[in-house]
Amino acid sequence: xxxxxxxxPCCPAEGPAVSADGMERELARERTLLRRKVSVxxxxxxxxxxxxxxxxxxxxxLPLLPFWFTSPWTQLxxxxxxxxxCGRDFFTGAVSAFRQHFADMNTLVAAGTGIxxxxxxxTTLFPQVLIAxxxxxxxxxxxxxxxxxxxxxxxxxxxxxxxxTSEAIRRLLQLQPPSARVLRDGQPVEVPVSMxxxxxxxxxxxxxxxxxxxxxxxxxxxxxxxxxxxxPTPVAKAAGDAVIGASxxxxxxxxxxxxxxxxxxxxxQIVELVRQAQSSRTQVQRLADQVVGWFVPVVxxxxxxxxxxxxxxxxxxxxxxxxxxxxxVIACPCALGLATPTSIMVAxxxxxxxxxxxxxxxxxxxxxxxxxxxxxxxxxxxxxxPEVTDFExxxxxxxPAYTLLALTTALExxxxxxxxxxxTTYARSQLKDGALPALEGFEAVAxxxxxxxxxxxxxxxxxxxxxxxxxxxxxxxxxxxxxLEAAACxxxxxxxxxxxxxxxxxxxxxxxxxxAAVAALRRLxxxxxxxxxxxxxxxxxxxxxxxxxxxxxxxxxxxKSSVIRKLQERGEGPVAMVGDGINDAPALAQADVxxxxxxxxxxxxxxxxxxxxxxxxAGVPAAIELSRAAMANIRQNLFFAFAYNVAGIxxxxxxxxxxxxxxxxxxIAGAAMAFSSVSVVSNALRLRNFRPARLPLPTT
Amino acid sequence: xxxxAAAAPLWRTIDQPVALKGLVAIVGLLLIAWQLWWFLGRQGxxxxxxxxxxxxxxxxxxxxxxxxxxxxxxxxxxxMRLAFHRVDPSSCLAxxxxxxxxxxxxxxxxxxxxxxLPPTKAGVYPFxxxxxxxxxxxxxx
Numbered sequence: 031x032x033x034x035x036x037x038x039p040c041c042p043a044e045g046p047a048v049s050a051d052g053m054e055r056e057l058a059r060e061r062t063l064l065r066r067k068v069s070v071x072x073x074x075x076x077x078x079x080x081x082x083x084x085x086x087x088x089x090x091x092l093p094l095l096p097f098w099f100t101s102p103w104t105q106l107x108x109x110x111x112x113x114x115x116c117g118r119d120f121f122t123g124a125v126s127a128f129r130q131h132f133a134d135m136n137t138l139v140a141a142g143t144g145i146x147x148x149x150x151x152x153t154t155l156f157p158q159v160l161i162a163x164x165x166x167x168x169x170x171x172x173x174x175x176x177x178x179x180x181x182x183x184x185x186x187x188x189x190x191x192x193x194x195t196s197e198a199i200r201r202l203l204q205l206q207p208p209s210a211r212v213l214r215d216g217q218p219v220e221v222p223v224s225m226x227x228x229x230x231x232x233x234x235x236x237x238x239x240x241x242x243x244x245x246x247x248x249x250x251x252x253x254x255x256x257x258x259x260x261x262p263t264p265v266a267k268a269a270g271d272a273v274i275g276a277s278x279x280x281x282x283x284x285x286x287x288x289x290x291x292x293x294x295x296x297x298x299q300i301v302e303l304v305r306q307a308q309s310s311r312t313q314v315q316r317l318a319d320q321v322v323g324w325f326v327p328v329v330x331x332x333x334x335x336x337x338x339x340x341x342x343x344x345x346x347x348x349x350x351x352x353x354x355x356x357x358x359v360i361a362c363p364c365a366l367g368l369a370t371p372t373s374i375m376v377a378x379x380x381x382x383x384x385x386x387x388x389x390x391x392x393x394x395x396x397x398x399x400x401x402x403x404x405x406x407x408x409x410x411x412x413x414x415x416p417e418v419t420d421f422e423x424x425x426x427x428x429x430p431a432y433t434l435l436a437l438t439t440a441l442e443x444x445x446x447x448x449x450x451x452x453x454t455t456y457a458r459s460q461l462k463d464g465a466l467p468a469l470e471g472f473e474a475v476a477x478x479x480x481x482x483x484x485x486x487x488x489x490x491x492x493x494x495x496x497x498x499x500x501x502x503x504x505x506x507x508x509x510x511x512x513x514l515e516a517a518a519c520x521x522x523x524x525x526x527x528x529x530x531x532x533x534x535x536x537x538x539x540x541x542x543x544x545x546a547a548v549a550a551l552r553r554l555x556x557x558x559x560x561x562x563x564x565x566x567x568x569x570x571x572x573x574x575x576x577x578x579x580x581x582x583x584x585x586x587x588x589x590k591s592s593v594i595r596k597l598q599e600r601g602e603g604p605v606a607m608v609g610d611g612i613n614d615a616p617a618l619a620q621a622d623v624x625x626x627x628x629x630x631x632x633x634x635x636x637x638x639x640x641x642x643x644x645x646x647x648a649g650v651p652a653a654i655e656l657s658r659a660a661m662a663n664i665r666q667n668l669f670f671a672f673a674y675n676v677a678g679i680x681x682x683x684x685x686x687x688x689x690x691x692x693x694x695x696x697x698i699a700g701a702a703m704a705f706s707s708v709s710v711v712s713n714a715l716r717l718r719n720f721r722p723a724r725l726p727l728p729t730t
Numbered sequence: 731x732x733x734x735a736a737a738a739p740l741w742r743t744i745d746q747p748v749a750l751k752g753l754v755a756i757v758g759l760l761l762i763a764w765q766l767w768w769f770l771g772r773q774g775x776x777x778x779x780x781x782x783x784x785x786x787x788x789x790x791x792x793x794x795x796x797x798x799x800x801x802x803x804x805x806x807x808x809x810m811r812l813a814f815h816r817v818d819p820s821s822c823l824a825x826x827x828x829x830x831x832x833x834x835x836x837x838x839x840x841x842x843x844x845x846x847l848p849p850t851k852a853g854v855y856p857f858x859x860x861x862x863x864x865x866x867x868x869x870x871x
Contacts, residue, residue: 060821119820126795126818127864133769134864136795163744189821306832327769331762338758345746390832 061189068182071116075175078108082172102154105171113147117178133326141330142358143177146170146696149351165348170355170696177359177700184704187711202301202382205276210241213285223291230288234279242275242288243295249284253277255644300643303389304382313395321366329679333357336683352696356682360699361675365706369667372714377660380720385643386653393639396623397657402602403551403650404582404594406617407562407569408448409610410627410647411548411576412538416448418456419519420535424506427531432461434532438491438524440466440484445474449522452536453491477563477586479522490525493565494533495584497525506530515567518575545576547647552577554654557602561585561593561617590617598622608650625650652722659720667710674706776801776869779810786811793826793837794818797857797866806852806870815842825860828868 084100098104114121121144123136150169153160157167211218213231223241226232231247234240240253250268255277264280267273273286276297292298333354340350374391381388388394408414423431439457442450443466467485474480478499479492490497494511497504507523507530514521519535551558560578562569562585569583582593590607594617597605607614607621618624618638626638627645642649680686682699777799779789787808792798793816804810814826816837826845827834835845855868 057821057824060819060824064821123795123818123820128768130796130798130800131769132796132800132864133765164742165744305834324770327766330765330769334758334762334765338755341746341754342751343743345744345751346742391829 057189061186064182064186064189067116068179068186071112071175071179071182074108074112074116075172075179078105078112078172078175081105081108082169085168102150102157102167102169102171105169106151106154109147109150109171109175112175112178113143116182117143120178120181133330135326137326138329138358138361139177139181141333142355142696143174145351145358146177146355147174149348150174160348165346168348170352173355173696176697180697180700180704184707187704187708202297202304205239206297207239207241207276211235226288226291228288228291231285232288233283233285234273235283236279236281238279240273240275240277240279240286243290244273244275244286244288246271246273246284246286249282251282251284252280254280296643300382300387303387303641304378306389313392325361325366329357329361332361332679332683340684353682353684355696356684356699357679359696360678360682360703365671365674365710366668368707368710368714369671370664372711373660373663373667373717376714376717377656377663377720380717381653381656384649384652384656384722385646386649386656387641387643388653389639389641393623394657394660396604397606397640397654398661400556400604400606400623400654402557402559402597402605404559404561404597404605404607404617404621405548405578405647406590406607406609406614407560407564407572408538410608411544411560411572412540414448414538414610416452416520416536416538418452418534419517419537420514421456421460421532422510422535423532424510424530426503426506426529428529429526429531431532434524434526435460436467437484437487437489437526440469441472441480441482441489441491444469444472444482445480447474447480448538449520449536450480450491453522453534456534476588487526488528491522492525494521494523495565497523497530502528502530504530507533511565512567515565516571518568518571520564520568540572540575541645541647543646543648547651548576548578550648550651551654554651556654559597561590561607588616590614591620593617594620606650608647625653648722655722656720660717663714663717667713670710670713671706674702678702776803776867778803779812785809788813790815790842791866792817793823795820796864797826800866801869802866803869803871804850807849809847809849811844811846812868813842813844816840821860823859823864826857827860828855828857830855 080095081100081104084095117139120136120139123134124140127134127136147170150171153167153169160167206223209220209222210226210230211233212221212226213219213233218233226242232241232244234251236251246267246269248269250266252264253267253273254264255274267284272289274297275290275295290296293302336357337350337354340353341347344350370391374394377394378388378391381394388397405411408416421431421435423434427434429437435457439454439461442454442457445451470483472480472482475492475496477493478496479490481488481490481492483489490500494504494507497507502525504523507521510533511521514533514535517535517537519537521533521535523533524531548558557580558578559580559582560569560573560576562572562581562583564572564583566581566583569581573579573581585593590609594605594607597603598620604622606623606625607617608625608627609618610627614626618626623640624638625640625642627642627647640653642653678699777789779787779802782788785808787804787810789799789802789804789810790813791802793814795818797814802812814835814837816823816839819839823837824839825834825836828845828847831847831850833845833847835843837843850870852870855870856865857868858865
């Protein structure tokens with residue numbers, strides 16, 4: 031298709047890794063600068079503190095310190111660079127936010143330290159004014175320096191921790207190998223991944239990563255997809271099987287035809303979904319955001335009020351100023367703003383690691399509150415690949431088996447229903463090669479069956495219920511239906527020209543993980559409901575095999591969403607629906623949480639809130655556990671953040687002073703502020719240790 | 731460094747003239763009222779995006795300590811392109827997030843990064859920086 035040239039990648043937007051790299055470099059540069067500022071601030075602050083030591087201890091000098099070192103002028107010289115270089119961002123940030131009518135943490139820090147600095151500067155220049163009032167000519171440079179250093183240190187720790195929260199995305203991006211071995215004119219050529227186009231043939235050798243998505247055209251191998259699906263067992267791949275970019279080839283060599291590149295690959299879609307989830311917000315967050323909006327102006331009002339009240343009570347402007355500074359510094363709403371997003375970031379990244387993709391923060395929030403979980407039978411509990419177990423001609427039938435199979439195959443080969451596929455596969459294996467009779471006027475009746483005219487005869491294949499509705503005599507069918515349904519088989523009857531001729535028993539084997547997953551869901555306290563289009567008896571047999579007590583059977587695809595709605599209306603919600611994401615889409619959308627079972631390559635997830643990249647049902651209890659852990663974490667964080675402010679502000683304002691003599695030194699306020707942000711982020715990072723309870727996986 | 735302190739000379743009371751006390755109280759109250767009005771009351775009318783030929787609504791937002799403009803007005807049902815030009819080095823502003831639209835955008839320093847949004851239903855969509863400290867509003871009407 032294109033020449034084997036090795037030019038530069040055509041478009042940097044194609045590879046998701048490119049922008050992430052640039053961003054990463056910028057963040058790293060900022061962290062370096064921040065670290066330098068913290069170091070400089072720390073050294074100067076220690077010097078300022080030593081310089082102010084004799085005064086604090088009430089001495090007129092210390093043996094080893096020269097007199098000039100303890101002078102306020104020395105402290106002024108040491109503090110000024112801390113304020114104007116290390117703490118510059120706080121002031122520029124506060125000024126530009128002010129111009130935008132915003133007040134944020136910069137406003138509080140800048141106002142607090144600025145006021146303390148100016149007061150000290152005044153005292154340094156005109157000490158006699160205070161002395162005349164009978165007040166000590168104290169300076170508070172050490173307070174300014176300590177607050178700025180602590181807040182900067184808090185920022186540095188926070189920047190580091192935030193870098194770790196987005197680690198999941200970075201790890202996903204790094205999964206893609208940089209180059210691919212593409213066959214050009216039959217010769218393998220090493221080409222950057224961004225140059226690979228759809229339709230290329232790519233060679234993969236043992237131990238190599240598969241660069242993009244495609245379909246195996248030659249060779250076979252075992253491929254490990256755990257990095258994308260969370261499934262630990264390698265998957266066998268042979269010609270015709272789909273392979274996912276970024277998965278790891280184990281034993282064999284093969285060639286595959288590229289089907290998706292760039293932003294269309296499964297990996298790129300997963301990264302995009304995780305990013306989306308990480309940038310969405312929960313209901314709790316919406317509330318917290320509103321609080322933060324008016325929080326800072328209210329704190330400024332409280333700080334001014336504290337100054338006025340203390341000035342009126344004591345007449346002492348220095349004391350009043352200290353209260354003002356304490357309130358401003360302690361109340362920084364940083365922790366409040368960080369509480370939810372950090373937890374969401376860590377949790378959705380953790381989910382991606384385990385093959386659980388949350389579409390939004392809300393999905394993560396709701397999944398933990400679920401009370402009812404509806405599992406679709408076909409493709410969710412079962413493998414979704416039904417097989418014919420029985421083919422029986424009925425007593426009143428007149429046509430030979432061979433003819434019946436030919437008629438059925440002609441009709442069913444047009445249908446896309448999984449049962450039809452099973453019947454066609456079975457019939458073809460029974461029929462000798464031969465042309466099928468001609469079909470006219472094909473029609474599929476949803477949830478009932480299919481009909482058409484084959485070789486001049488009207489043929490219908492469908493559920494016994496359909497034929498009852500059509501008024502066809504089904505008496506001969508009843509004993510067979512009972513026997514097959516008791517064996518968990520679906521029954522498809524064949525009617526030719528209004529006469530029941532034969533019936534098929536089709537069974538869909540259970541997935542090996544289903545029973546354990548259902549048990550895990552019940553242990554989590556959820557009511558588990560099975561939803562199926564099959565006959566009641568068949569459905570009940572399957573349900574009993576996996577340990578589900580409540581079954582809603584004989585539901586046509588179009589009615590699935592109304593079943594969910596009824597459950598919600600009856601107050602059994604929040605309800606989750608687990609389905610395969612394509613024909614269950616309306617039900618997935620109706621449910622409070624729609625969970626789509628991916629098949630690894632098929633990211634048909636538009637209607638779902640959570641996607642399980644693997645087809646393993648064990649992901650559902652894992653997702654619910656993760657959600658509960660994340661929400662508990664968010665509640666802890668919000669509690670930390672609120673409790674800290676609720677307790678801190680009154681103490682800082684001196685409310686407890688008349689009662690207990692408690693007074694918060696502004697320096698302690700600065701430390702508390704930094705500590706609250708760091709504690710919230712560290713608590714969120716604890717979520718990284720989340721491990722879903724591993725279910726015993728029987729060998730398939 | 732005193733964490734809990736009492737009765738140090740600093741805590742002595744001073745008799746201030748009543749006029750001064752009254753003045754401090756009045757100035758304090760005025761200051762409180764003014765800053766509340768400035769930060770909470772005066773939101774500004776917002777800036778409307780301009781229409782380009784292709785039916786796209788375009789606006790450039792300067793990211794410098796805040797978003798200028800911070801209140802953006804666009805029309806419902808039309809695609810839009812929001813171009814963020816970031817000049818502020820603070821890492822907080824390195825990301826802009828539209829939580830209700832499930833969009834986030836990395837903003838490299840001293841560069842313009844565009845976010846294209848499909849036609850959107852009428853409503854108020856807040857956006858904020860990575861740390862949720864600096865905020866703006868997209869008003870779709």
